Structure formats: C-alpha cells, structure tokens
Amino acid sequence: MTQHLSGELKWWQSGIIYQIYPRSYQDTGGDGVGDLRGITQRLPYVASLGVTAVWLSPIFKSPMRDFGYDVADYCDIDPLFGTLDDFAALVAEAHRLGLKVMLDYVPNHTSDEHAWFQEALRGKDSSKRDWYVWRDPAPGGGLPNNWKSFFGGPAWTLDPASGQYYLHQFLPTQPDLNWRNPVVRQAMFDVLRFWMKRGVDGFRVDVIWLLAEDERFLDEPANPDWKPGEVEHNSVLHVYTQDQPETHQYIREMRQVLDEFDDRMMVGEIYLPLDQLLPYAGTPDAPMVHLPFNFHLIQLPWDAHAIREFADRYDAASRAAGAWPNWVLGNHDQHRFKSRVGAAQYRVAQTLLLTLRGTPTVYYGDEIGMQDVPIPFEQMVDPAGLQQPDSPAAGRDPERTPMQWDASPNAGFTSAQARPWLPLAGDAAEINVAAQEADPRSDLNYFRALTRLRADFPALVRGEYRSLDTEFDDVLAFERTTATEQLVVLLNFGPLARELGSLVSGSTLLSSLGDQPEAAAPLRPNEARIIKR
Numbered sequence: 001m002t003q004h005l006s007g008e009l010k011w012w013q014s015g016i017i018y019q020i021y022p023r024s025y026q027d028t029g030g031d032g033v034g035d036l037r038g039i040t041q042r043l044p045y046v047a048s049l050g051v052t053a054v055w056l057s058p059i060f061k062s063p064m065r066d067f068g069y070d071v072a073d074y075c076d077i078d079p080l081f082g083t084l085d086d087f088a089a090l091v092a093e094a095h096r097l098g099l100k101v102m103l104d105y106v107p108n109h110t111s112d113e114h115a116w117f118q119e120a121l122r123g124k125d126s127s128k129r130d131w132y133v134w135r136d137p138a139p140g141g142g143l144p145n146n147w148k149s150f151f152g153g154p155a156w157t158l159d160p161a162s163g164q165y166y167l168h169q170f171l172p173t174q175p176d177l178n179w180r181n182p183v184v185r186q187a188m189f190d191v192l193r194f195w196m197k198r199g200v201d202g203f204r205v206d207v208i209w210l211l212a213e214d215e216r217f218l219d220e221p222a223n224p225d226w227k228p229g230e231v232e233h234n235s236v237l238h239v240y241t242q243d244q245p246e247t248h249q250y251i252r253e254m255r256q257v258l259d260e261f262d263d264r265m266m267v268g269e270i271y272l273p274l275d276q277l278l279p280y281a282g283t284p285d286a287p288m289v290h291l292p293f294n295f296h297l298i299q300l301p302w303d304a305h306a307i308r309e310f311a312d313r314y315d316a317a318s319r320a321a322g323a324w325p326n327w328v329l330g331n332h333d334q335h336r337f338k339s340r341v342g343a344a345q346y347r348v349a350q351t352l353l354l355t356l357r358g359t360p361t362v363y364y365g366d367e368i369g370m371q372d373v374p375i376p377f378e379q380m381v382d383p384a385g386l387q388q389p390d391s392p393a394a395g396r397d398p399e400r401t402p403m404q405w406d407a408s409p410n411a412g413f414t415s416a417q418a419r420p421w422l423p424l425a426g427d428a429a430e431i432n433v434a435a436q437e438a439d440p441r442s443d444l445n446y447f448r449a450l451t452r453l454r455a456d457f458p459a460l461v462r463g464e465y466r467s468l469d470t471e472f473d474d475v476l477a478f479e480r481t482t483a484t485e486q487l488v489v490l491l492n493f494g495p496l497a498r499e500l501g502s503l504v505s506g507s508t509l510l511s512s513l514g515d516q517p518e519a520a521a522p523l524r525p526n527e528a529r530i531i532k533r
C-alpha cells in the first residue's frame with residue numbers, strides 16, 4: 001500500500017524522519033563516543049522501526065565545542081566518527097535497506113578553527129575578512145550593540161589584533177558567516193552539492209531562520225515579558241537578528257541548489273510562531289524549505305484543548321499556504337518528551353505524533369521511552385548549560401545520553417571497559433531495546449504498531465484531518481479520512497474514563513493499553529485508541 005502512495009506523495013511527505021545523535025547511538029571504537037560504523041551496524045534496527053529516513057546530527061570535522069555544531073571542515077568527517085569511506089558504507093547500507101540519509105547542514109556559523117575564519121583573522125585586508133560579520137567598537141568603545149548569544153553573554157567577541165568585534169549568535173568559537181556575501185553563499189552551496197553527489201537525500205538545516213542580520217546593527221528592544229532567572233538571550237526581542245527578509249531570499253537560492261538533484265529535500269530548524277513559520281515553505285514559484293520544522297508540540301502546554309486549537313489552525317494554514325505539515329516531539333535541544341508529559345501520557349503523545357496529518361520526526365530512544373538523565377553539574381559537558389549555570393534547564397545533556405540497547409554493562413552502547421561520554425540512564429538495564437524486542441506489549445512494539453498502521457491505512461498518511469467535538473476538555477478526537485477509509489483517533493489526556501457515545505462506532509485497530517477494547521467502550525484514563533469506522 002505504501003507503494004502506490006509514492007506516486008502521489010514524496011518520501012518526505014509520506015515518511016517518518018528518525019534523528020540520530022551520532023555521539024550517543026553506537027560506539028564501535030571503544031572510546032565511549034558513538035561513530036559511523038556503529039550507526040551502520042544498527043541500521044537494520046532503524047529499518048525495523050518502520051521509519052523512512054535517518055537524520056544524523058553533525059558528523060563533520062569539528063573541535064566539538066558545541067558537539068559538532070561548530071564545523072571546521074564541511075566536506076570531511078571528524079575522525080571521532082570515522083572517515084568518508086565509513087560514510088559511503090553507511091549510505092550504501094541505508095539505501096540497501098530502503099532508508100534515506102539526511103545530514104545536518106550548519107550554514108549560519110563555522111568553527112573558529114575553520115580555515116575560512118583563520119584566514120579572516122589575518123586582518124582587515126584578508127581575502128576572507130568579509131566572510132564573517134565584523135564591527136568596530138561602539139563610538140565610546142565597547143560592544144557594537146546589545147545583541148546576545150543564545151548561550152548567554154554578548155553575541156560579539158573582540159579580535160584584539162584588529163580592534164574589531166566579530167558576531168557569533170552562539171559560542172565565541174562559532175563565528176557567524178556573512179551570508180550577504182555572494183561568495184560565501186556559493187561556497188556554502190557547494191557543500192550541499194558535495195554531499196548530494198555522495199548520495200545524501202536531504203538536509204536538516206541548522207538555525208536557518210538566523211542567516212541574515214539587519215544591516216543597521218541597531219540595539220534590539222527589551223522583551224517586556226522577560227523575568228530575571230530566564231535565559232539572558234530572551235531578555236531582548238530578536239527583531240534584527242532573526243527572520244529577516246534577506247534570509248528568505250537566501251533560502252530560495254539554497255532550494256534551487258537542492259533542485260539541481262532529483263528528489264532531495266531540506267527541513268529547516270525554525271523556532272517561530274505559526275504566521276512567521278509557514279512562509280518558510282515559500283510559494284510554488286519560489287519554494288523554500290520542504291518542511292519548516294513545527295515545534296509547537298514541544299512548546300504548547302500538554303493540554304487537549306490547546307493542542308486541538310493549534311492543530312486545527314496549523315492544518316488549515318498549511319493547506320492555504322500549500323505547505324506540507326510536520327510534527328516534532330523531541331530533539332537534541334529539548335528535554336525528552338516522556339519526561340515532559342509524564343509516563344502516563346507517553347503513549348498518548350507518541351500516538352498523536354504518528355497520526356496527525358504531516359511528517360513526524362522521531363528522536364532516537366523516544367521509541368523505547370528514554371527519559372531525561374539527570375546530569376550533575378560536575379559531569380555537565382554542554383556549553384549551553386556550562387555557560388548559564390543560573391538557568392539549569394538550559395543544559396542539554398539530559399536528552400543526549402547513550403542509546404540503551406541491552407542490559408549489559410554500558411547497555412550495549414560501548415564496550416564494558418569504556419567510559420561513555422555521558423552517563424547512561426540509571427534504568428538502562430530495564431528500559432532497553434533487547435528487553436522490549438522480547439515483549440509484545442513494550443513501548444518499542446507499540447511504536448512499531450503505529451508505523452505499521454501508517455503503512456496499512458493510507459488515511460493516516462494522506463487522509464484529511466478534522467478534529468471532532470466531544471463533551472470533554474481532556475479528550476482530543478480527530479478523524480483522518482480518504483474517499484475509502486475513515487479512521488478516528490481518540491486521545492485521553494486525563495486520568496478519568498470518558499464515555500464518548502456515538503463518536504465511536506466501528507472497530508478498534510489499536511489501543512495504547514495493549515488490548516483490543518470495543519470501539520464504543522469508554523475511553524480509559526490516559527488511553528490512546530485508533531478506530532476504523
């Protein structure tokens with residue numbers, strides 16, 4: 001059935017994206033850090049999940065100050081992860097298994113160790129000076145303006161040799177590229193071509209909404225809603241550093257490069273409200289990203305009413321804009337969704353992600369119900385946490401811990417003698433792939449049941465979405481329909497059984513509680529149920 005879909009929908013529309021954080025998936029080298037050979041070894045597992053594409057967080061040469069989001073060479077693999085040959089083997093194995101491969105493209109900034117920045121540092125006359133964003137000190141001396149780094153402190157660092165400051169929206173070791181410079185754009189577009197020629201099917205594009213800054217370099221206005229104790233970056237409104245018109249233009253150009261090759265795609269990391277988000281899909285004449293990441297399931301309160309209201313608006317707006325929708329519950333920058341919504345709601349959330357209209361993106365380990373791992377300050381390695389000790393939630397280590405494969409000493413992630421780069425979850429001996437493979441009622445097999453339903457019932461993939469009224473605030477109900485199929489998804493966000501009456505005729509295809517209740521039986525506390533009418 002998935003076969004005949006492919007004629008109508010592209011893989012990135014009908015499929016599911018699975019994000020792997022390479023440091024944490026599988027180590028084969030015994031250094032406690034995951035690598036490409038490890039990922040390749042585990043690809044049959046990935047395929048067994050019923051997902052379509054793997055997105056790898058950055059694997060390029062990097063000093064790893066931001067764990068690979070600080071790239072020193074876009075066209076080489078960091079030795080920590082392997083070699084270009086290892087990558088070729090990974091792509092070949094993925095394709096053999098019918099999986100697409102997506103890389104993480106980091107265009108906004110390089111590492112300070114990138115040869116381009118090293119050249120730029122040679123002085124104002126350097127041929128690459130204008131590849132980065134430089135400003136003189138303010139008239140009275142000091143920072144050029146009040147722009148802030150996402151990781152705390154100013155977005156400017158002084159280069160003492162030239163007396164100028166360079167811009168970095170993240171760490172001082174992550175200087176921002178100057179996208180206004182057409183030569184920079186060409187160099188960065190060549191990076192895309194380099195990887196597409198090596199068989200890469202798509203890209204997740206890092207902080208794509210930050211590419212351009214306003215040329216006047218004015219101070220950003222104070223954010224009236226900001227309270228002391230919240231991350232400093234939010235103390236101003238980012239009207240001059242985010243979502244600039246030029247950024248839209250650069251993305252249109254980027255898209256033309258993708259379109260030089262067959263069937264490639266990009267998904268953009270964009271944390272913006274709906275009205276600013278959807279324009280990133282572009283128009284039929286001037287397309288931009290294939291999928292502008294929709295992070296609202298992460299940001300909204302976990303509340304049936306709020307989610308219904310958003311899903312209705314998003315579905316209608318996507319349709320009107322001609323954009324294909326997508327949904328995300330977790331990634332390497334966000335606390336694990338099971339920790340956010342609570343264990344009781346875990347399967348409700350998973351069901352929602354995989355049954356709403358649009359492409360789901362799944363974060364590794366969420367399919368077995370991995371949770372945040374508490375990391376004491378002494379063991380913290382994430383710069384976002386280390387630089388902002390007053391905002392403990394800013395640290396991203398808890399959601400980046402090693403994949404839990406089995407009950408052996410390092411959970412099968414690395415050899416028993418090795419020291420994993422981040423500690424394993426305390427419950428890894430119980431919560432792991434091997435244990436869950438053996439249990440038909442496990443979270444892992446529930447995940448597979450959901451992906452199987454998507455394969456068996458095209459309505460879940462390409463059907464219309466319509467939310468349904470119930471008399472209960474804590475129930476989210478919606479249908480997914482094609483001309484020949486009508487499925488109803490019922491999600492109980494609360495701890496009380498709910499009698500839904502006539503809404504639920506038909507037969508139950510799947511219940512999150514692991515049995516097969518009558519479709520019309522009351523929806524039990526925290527139950528997700530999928531019904532075929």
Ligand code: GLC
Nearest residue numbers: 066069106170206207332333
């Ligand atoms: C994105 C990445 C994040 C990284 C930042 C800087 O938000 O997801 O992990 O720290 O960009 O590249």
